[in-house]
Amino acid sequence: xxxxxxxxxxxxxxxxxxxxxxxxxxxxxxxxxxxxxxxxxxxxxxxxxxxxxxxxxxxxxxxxxxxxxxxxxxxxxxxxxxxxxxxxxxxxxxxxxxxxxxxxxxxxxxxxxxxxxxxxxxxxxxxxxxxxxxxxxxxxxxxxxxxxxxxxxxxxxxxxxxxx
Amino acid sequence: xxxxxxxxxxxxxxxxxxxxxxxxxxxxxxxxxxxxxxxxxxxxxxxxxxxxxxxxxxxxxxxxxxxxxxxxxxxxxxxxxxxxxxxxxxxxxxxxxxxxxxxxxxxxxxxxxxxxxxxxxxxxxxxxxxxxxxxxxxxxxxxxxxxxxxxxxxxxxxxxxxxx
DNA sequence: ATCGCTGCAAACGGTTTGCAGGACA
DNA sequence: TGTCCTGCAAACCGTTTGCAGCGAT
Numbered sequence: 001x002x003x004x005x006x007x008x009x010x011x012x013x014x015x016x017x018x019x020x021x022x023x024x025x026x027x028x029x030x031x032x033x034x035x036x037x038x039x040x041x042x043x044x045x046x047x048x049x050x051x052x053x054x055x056x057x058x059x060x061x062x063x064x065x066x067x068x069x070x071x072x073x074x075x076x077x078x079x080x081x082x083x084x085x086x087x088x089x090x091x092x093x094x095x096x097x098x099x100x101x102x103x104x105x106x107x108x109x110x111x112x113x114x115x116x117x118x119x120x121x122x123x124x125x126x127x128x129x130x131x132x133x134x135x136x137x138x139x140x141x142x143x144x145x146x147x148x149x150x151x152x153x154x155x156x157x158x159x160x161x162x163x164x
Numbered sequence: 165x166x167x168x169x170x171x172x173x174x175x176x177x178x179x180x181x182x183x184x185x186x187x188x189x190x191x192x193x194x195x196x197x198x199x200x201x202x203x204x205x206x207x208x209x210x211x212x213x214x215x216x217x218x219x220x221x222x223x224x225x226x227x228x229x230x231x232x233x234x235x236x237x238x239x240x241x242x243x244x245x246x247x248x249x250x251x252x253x254x255x256x257x258x259x260x261x262x263x264x265x266x267x268x269x270x271x272x273x274x275x276x277x278x279x280x281x282x283x284x285x286x287x288x289x290x291x292x293x294x295x296x297x298x299x300x301x302x303x304x305x306x307x308x309x310x311x312x313x314x315x316x317x318x319x320x321x322x323x324x325x326x327x328x
Numbered sequence: 329a330t331c332g333c334t335g336c337a338a339a340c341g342g343t344t345t346g347c348a349g350g351a352c353a
Numbered sequence: 354t355g356t357c358c359t360g361c362a363a364a365c366c367g368t369t370t371g372c373a374g375c376g377a378t
Contacts, residue, residue: 028331028332028378029332029333029377030331030332030333030376030377030378031377031378032332032333032334032376032377033376034333034334034335035333050367051367051368052367064335065334065335066334066335066336067335067336067367067368068334068335068336068337068368068369068370069333069334069335071367071368071369072333072334072369075369085253087251087253089249091343091366091367092366092367092368093367093368107294107295107298107300107302109300110303116298116300118294118297118298120290120294122290122293123287123290123294126284126286126287126290127309129286130271130282130284130287130309131271131309131311134271134280134282134314135313135314135317136271136273136280136309136311136312136313136314136317137311137312137317138271138309138310138311139274139310139311139312140310140311141307141308141309141310142306142307142308142310143305143306143307143308144305144306144307145291145294145295145300145302145305146302146303146304146305146306147295147300147301147302147303147304148300148301148303149299149300150298150299150300153299153300153301189353192353192356192357193352193357193358194351194352194353194356194357194358195352195353196351196352196357196358196359197351198358198359198360199358214342215342215343216342228360229359229360230359230360230361231342231343231360231361232343232344232345232359232360232361232362233358233359233360235342235343235344236344236358236359239344255341255342255368256341256342256343257342257343
């Protein structure tokens with residue numbers, strides 16, 4: 001298992017799609033089938049998807065979209081703030097729907113790769129405090145805590161016991 | 165200017181070098197001139213250096229070291245915990261000496277690329293709390309707050325004023 | 329009709345790897 | 354003396370880009 005993640009609220013994808021279309025129209029950019037398909041996959045999944053994941057899911061759904069278009073659309077989504085980019089040190093990027101103002105952060109197991117999301121309003125407060133004291137106006141954040149998940153921690157302990 | 169960073173304490177590099185040598189000897193790995201040169205550059209700089217930066221600095225110092233060796237040594241340093249890897253979304257990784265238990269985090273200006281380091285014991289406490297409640301044993305963290313630095317914020321405001 | 333998008337494939341660029349020769353313990 | 358490293362260059366692979374044709378407004 002790779003990740004433990006929360007599902008997006010029902011109807012969330014539809015709302016996001018509406019926002020996406022509105023943003024495109026606002027900028028006089030065409031609302032193409034490909035853009036809709038790609039955004040839909042991302043919004044419905046609520047997971048951390050790689051560009052490759054998205055190409056695969058589209059193919060499964062019978063749609064064929066070029067990889068370049070996927071990258072272009074993902075970059076677009078990130079630029080307008082509807083998606084965020086993650087680097088979990090896998091050699092490629094993952095993307096997920098932007099949670100808007102109520103963001104979540106990540107605990108990452110360096111052993112098995114499990115990703116657990118968490119939320120902390122204290123962290124939000126702390127962010128505001130730090131930003132304020134440096135005069136920064138924060139737009140996004142990436143908070144990643146790397147370590148061992150309970151299961152891997154246990155295996156590691158067992159390993160040590162066997163060795164020593 | 166790219167980054168505002170704190171200098172490492174005097175003598176810090178020497179201490180780190182000693183630790184590095186000890187770690188190598190412990191693992192029966194040869195202490196080569198290249199490894200020492202690469203580690204020294206990283207430890208003395210205290211900056212966020214790319215592999216390319218290190219190759220360049222070594223060349224300036226008259227030493228010629230292969231890029232592959234730089235990458236291999238950096239990965240080694242990261243693995244043993246004497247360096248940390250950063251991804252500031254530039255298309256390549258940067259490395260810096262590990263600050264040990266007292267770590268610092270980063271404010272990054274998405275406009276001019278300035279990186280400001282900060283420290284917060286509240287954040288350390290919060291990390292412990294979050295980790296505890298999920299049963300994680302944290303080894304490292306990456307906290308990056310992205311936004312506009314005071315200067316860019318001002319330019320952006322001026323821009324808006326001119327437009328509207 | 330006019331842009332801008334799409335898809336393909338090729339280019340790109342940072343990082344890794346295979347291998348022959350050399351350095352450390 | 355054996356093991357591991359080093360350097361070079363090639364391979365790798367995720368991502369970007371050029372271009373001819375198509376689709377949205």
